[in-house]
Amino acid sequence: xxxxxxxxxxxxxxxxVCEALLAKGLKVxxxxxxxxxxxxxRKRANLAPLLSSPGxxxxxxxxxxxxxxxxxxxxxxxxxxxxRAGVRSSWGESFDLYIRENMxxxxxxxxxxxxxxxxxxxxxxxxxxxxxxxxxxxxEDSRLCPASPYGVTKLAAEKLCDVYxxxxxxxxxxxxxxxxxxxxxxxxxxxxxxxxxxxxxxxxHIYGDGSQVRNFTYVSDVADAFLLAAExxxxxxxYNIGGGCTVxxxxxxxxxxxxxGRALNLHFEPKAAGDVNATDADTSLAHxxxxxxxxITWKEGILRQIEWIRNSQASCC
Ligand SMILES: NC(=O)c1ccc[n+]([C@@H]2O[C@H](COP(=O)([O-])OP(=O)(O)OC[C@H]3O[C@@H](n4cnc5c(N)ncnc54)[C@H](O)[C@@H]3O)[C@@H](O)[C@H]2O)c1
Numbered sequence: 001x002x003x004x005x006x007x008x009x010x011x012x013x014x015x016x017v018c019e020a021l022l023a024k025g026l027k028v029x030x031x032x033x034x035x036x037x038x039x040x041x042r043k044r045a046n047l048a049p050l051l052s053s054p055g056x057x058x059x060x061x062x063x064x065x066x067x068x069x070x071x072x073x074x075x076x077x078x079x080x081x082x083x084r085a086g087v088r089s090s091w092g093e094s095f096d097l098y099i100r101e102n103m104x105x106x107x108x109x110x111x112x113x114x115x116x117x118x119x120x121x122x123x124x125x126x127x128x129x130x131x132x133x134x135x136x137x138x139x140e141d142s143r144l145c146p147a148s149p150y151g152v153t154k155l156a157a158e159k160l161c162d163v164y165x166x167x168x169x170x171x172x173x174x175x176x177x178x179x180x181x182x183x184x185x186x187x188x189x190x191x192x193x194x195x196x197x198x199x200x201x202x203x204x205h206i207y208g209d210g211s212q213v214r215n216f217t218y219v220s221d222v223a224d225a226f227l228l229a230a231e232x233x234x235x236x237x238x239y240n241i242g243g244g245c246t247v248x249x250x251x252x253x254x255x256x257x258x259x260x261g262r263a264l265n266l267h268f269e270p271k272a273a274g275d276v277n278a279t280d281a282d283t284s285l286a287h288x289x290x291x292x293x294x295x296i297t298w299k300e301g302i303l304r305q306i307e308w309i310r311n312s313q314a315s316c317c
Contacts, residue, residue, distance in 0.1 A: 008082030090150035148274030182219035183308035242281025
């Protein structure tokens with residue numbers, strides 16, 4: 001690898017992937033237009049350490065509208081993390097944005113890759129493609145039953161990667177990420193909301209009764225998976241990337257409570273449409289074919305996320 005393109009570089013996971021690439025001494029071109037899905041201030045803070053690295057260049061541009069071939073001519077690997085995330089907000093009128101950001105942008109990038117000399121295109125897919133699959137833990141060949149419009153767009157993006165790989169020779173691979181957490185997590189995601197509200201004493205709204213089960217994946221393990229997928233052969237083309245164990249949400253809440261040393265102000269709300277009861281990943285394919293093994297346990301990861309939130313709150317006061 002010499003120069004890499006990271007789309008969504010100002011986002012939660014994209015900023016960690018940039019950091020991991022720069023730590024290996026690689027040059028990184030990052031593209032992000034700081035969409036309004038959550039405050040731009042959070043994304044500028046994610047970008048700040050990257051911008052002080054001499055190997056990093058940020059292009060502030062909308063991937064859907066920009067001249068992609070001129071950027072792709074300068075890179076040999078693409079890490080595609082730009083997207084409209086979020087399950088609950090994908091219903092209703094905002095679905096147009098999900099089509100544009102998740103399907104439209106992915107198709108335009110893949111189309112531009114046809115004529116560029118790209119050695120690998122690593123696409124951030126999601127466990128939401130499994131939705132309410134009856135096959136748990138989910139394997140890559142399990143039934144795909146997305147339960148939200150977001151999941152449908154992520155599955156479409158993955159299928160676009162498949163057809164551009166098989167019909168057009170674009171070396172695309174998709175990583176199905178299972179609930180990612182850690183420093184810089186998006187503000188709409190559970191751990192960020194729980195920890196911040198836990199520190200301030202604000203109410204925490206839980207959708208469902210807390211019995212839902214998730215496979216949580218620490219963000220540095222996800223960044224490692226992106227680098228492995230860029231370097232290895234990846235014969236299967238699609239891989240589950242999960243944290244190695246499943247945890248009940250109520251256990252997470254109890255651990256956050258214990259770690260903060262104070263009771264959480266919990267309010268239980270009805271389960272939201274599109275939220276699934278359980279996710280669980282079989283990651284043996286990623287282990288055997290690309291050498292992926294998660295290193296950070298969910299408890300260690302939560303402690304790191306709490307520390308990061310405390311430090312970032314202290315530095316902005
Ligand atoms: N966070 C998770 O738990 C999780 C789980 C599964 C899959 N994923 C996938 O991982 C990827 C990254 O997720 P995240 O949580 O870091 O999200 P994020 O919202 O923090 O990052 C996405 C970034 O993409 C940028 N972006 C979106 N559309 C753009 C466009 N048209 N042009 C330029 N920039 C654009 C946004 O400004 C944002 O900074 C997404 O593809 C998401 O679907 C995330």
